[in-house]
Amino acid sequence: MKLTVNLDGEVLDRVVKITGSSTKTEAIMKALKEIERKARLVEVLREGLGASETELKSMFDPASAPAREK
Helix, strand or coil: CCCCCCCCHHHHHHHHHHHCCCCHHHHHHHHHHHHHHHHHHHHHHHHCCCCCHHHHHHCCCHHHCCHHHC
């Protein structure tokens, strides 16, 4: 989907660097996916579904880790 948005260029440049993305679009997608992943994790924890350690680990997308932590 194409979308026109106003973004802080300096913040976007930092996100590109932090995520190790090769494009701004890739950096934005990684950031959006990370926000979604965290929201789902919070939802699981709030509902007390008793996710196992394995299930919790599967919720982490290693590609979403900042480049400096890889």
